[in-house]
Amino acid sequence: MNWGGGDFQFLKSGSDEPCIQPIESSHLDDAYRTLIQRQSAMTEKHQAARDMVLRALPRGGGFREDDRVMLWNMFVDMLQLLDTLVATHTDYASLRRTLAGHDALVFMRDALVKMSLELNRVALDVSRGHKTQYRSSAKAELRAIEYEIEQLKQQGLGEREPEMLALTVQVLRRLRNAARIVDKLAQHTEARSDAIPTSMLRIDKSLTQFISRQELRLGMITSNLRLDSPHFRYAIRVTLAAALAMTLIGIWLAPNMAAHSYWVLLTIVIIMKPGFALTRQRNGWRLMGTLVGCILALILFTLTNNPTILFAVLLGACIMGNSLVQLNYMASAIFNTLFVVLVFHFVAPGTVSLEVIGEQAMDTALGCALALICSYVLPWWEARYMKPLARAASRANREYLRAGLRYIEAMRQPAPGGAAARRRARKRPRPASAPTPTPTWPGLAWPGLAWRLGRKNVHIAFSNFAEAFYRMMSEPTQHQVSVPEFNNLLVQNHILASQITAVVPILVGLPHTPPAVQQALDAMMDLLDPARKPPAALPAQFDTEGEQAALAYPLKQMLRACVMIRQELAGVADPEDPRPAPASA
Structure with a gap:
């Protein structure tokens, strides 16, 4: 799993590669295609690691308990690192155009390369059962990026392009969080005897829902006895x-x-x-x-x-x-x-x-x-899979967004463990010897469980779609269908999933959802559901001040992605299939 994350970070550093010459879109397109392929491979490795770790959870004692705790803590931190890496879709073309002539992109790339090498080193030490000795740090690059951002502010980037400045600051925060998580992963390799399971994710029976299962039924054999x-x-x-x-x-x-x-x-x-x-x-x-x-x-x-x-x-x-x-x-x-x-x-x-x-x-x-x-006898070309897989990826994104909205509502409720209750709990004096109360949620182990399940399903559905698309591109040209449409669906589904991961935690921290943001979220749900009519008008302006500044850019990308997904799905639909009504861009 660490090797997959290291490869993914290294490929992201390739997307941050600065161009001294004019920007070449072909270079970015090639890097983006490779990035998606590596993300698909990383998703598969994450699921394999998830199955292994969740079947060997820490038990509070027993044989090799230190290793169980180490693997659990590393698994949770790898999930946090995955969230950090794919929490938003960066518009690299705009970023490189805005930061042309600055060294910020160089430092971003160097920081990612350092962290990817450190991840690979940690993965090798875990496989060998050794403690990570050599530790590289990206602190110098992060401080250099901070200095570059201050220079951009003094040059008036905040007044000219506030969204690009907010995006650059967001990239810095993600790099800082990623560096912190990589350091924690290296520390976990010590497998200390006094280590305890992390409390960031509760260990209970609800985690079994994340384990992949294979049913064994006679119908699985008989249903395939057809040409x-x-x-x-x-x-x-x-x-x-x-x-x-x-x-x-x-x-x-x-x-x-x-x-x-x-x-x-x-x-x-x-x-x-x-x-x-x-x-x-x-x-x-x-x-x-x-x-x-x-x-x-x-x-x-x-x-x-x-x-x-x-x-x-x-x-x-x-x-x-x-x-x-x-x-x-x-x-x-x-x-x-x-x-x-x-x-x-x-x-x-x-x-x-x-x-x-x-x-x-x-x-x-x-x-x-x-x-x-x-292989040419009764072949099964990947083009036959593309439409169902594209619809499955769109449907997974819709359910992921719906689960995120429910998660936001649940965290705002004055229930035990909700945001309001946590704020009250911080103000309430508590004796030093008193144990930390464990929040309870009726019928639900944790309010974000459905959201995390939705995120896992999105990664799996997107991985299946991406792998099938690139396999189709390796087949003879005459058996490739709707390549531009499916390629755009691949890109837009990736953008949408990344931005959902970025927006939901921000909205959880707000006391209420702003009206324009709520209108945009409702419009996205309508656009992603082919059975609904598209909204007559889409919100175009969002507040760029205060807590809502970080929402404007991802919301615009999400709306654009939803419109494109609806249009492309209508374009590749079969004549006999019900076509969704076109959406206004």
Whole structure:
């Protein structure tokens, strides 16, 4: 999970890369596409970490309780870091245009790079069970950004473009919060015996709702026994490829070359995936990895026949082959090929020759060719998934916004644990020995539970949509449909989810929602619901003074995103589907 966050922060630093020359939109577009792909990968790793941590919660004692507390505290802080990273969508083009000629962007980039390297270092130490020793700090960069902001204020940026100044200050606050969280993550690696679970998130049964579950029903099998099921088509493709492989092996290969013919079937099973793009991608990786591994094996046997050296290389290849399978599939294939050849050498000394190595390369090439040919049989193109996934992402954003509005209402109620009650509790004297009262909420463990669940669902829905879109872009051009519309839907859903995460905590801190803000929120709910009519007019002006200054920019982006989402969904809808009424921009 830390590695995913480190990669995501490093990619965000690429978006902050300053341009001394005029701004190139293509560079920003490429960085943004890569950023979304890394966010999808990070979401998947977060869910895996969530399942692991929530199934091993601290119990107040017992075996390896220190490790349980450490993992829980790191998990909560990683959630806080995720909130900080995606809490708002930054308009990098406007930011770079406004800060042209200033060093603020350089310091923003350097701070993100430092924090990403620190995150990767923490992740490595956690995997090794070590305490983080070396600690890098971004304090110098943060102070430099503060100085640059003061210079911008003196140059009158607050009068010319108050929203851009507020955005720059917001970026500084996010970087400062991120640096603080990264420092806490490094401290957690100490796994101190007196460490206690953090109180930022209560440990109770409600957390089980965040664990992913897989139902096992007979209907899951029988419902896929039809030709329009992608899983059934995938099974047919694999069966056909395996049958062709066995037929060709029996007809073409000589008996002396058929001893390891199972390599062909193994290659087919490993390479073939339900998606065409993923099959073709893994096909190239596997083939190149096997060829490079065979060449390395030839070089190794040419240089030495020392069993000690060969056994050391075998151990290293085994470790690297399994370690890189999720990080770099081609590198994993290289080490696995080298490992297999060395295993044959030790099992049957003297039998590994140029002929055996060439046989493995030939079998792998045959398996790759059959996998590629059979991937065109009853293919399931990603374009068929795009419309349902786009609607699911929009629906998840709508439910996320609805849960956020309910969360705001709940926190303003004078109930135990509400904002009003907490303010009264701070004023009420309490003996030093008295325990801190635990707030209770009837029927709800915590008022933000539904909001956090909605946020998790948004990340998952967006990740599914983004991955399907980029897989479609890897397929043949004639099977790509509505690319501009789906790309815009991807961008606007990302903007909307980020700004919801930023706006809701701000509104929680206000005693009441301003009328213009409430009108904008109601309009967003109408725009995101295809069954409702769009509002006749959208609010265009928001207060930029006082506590509401931080709301103006994200609210405008949210309204624009909702309008674009409604328009693009109407554009990609099937003729027989009910089309939402167009919204006025």
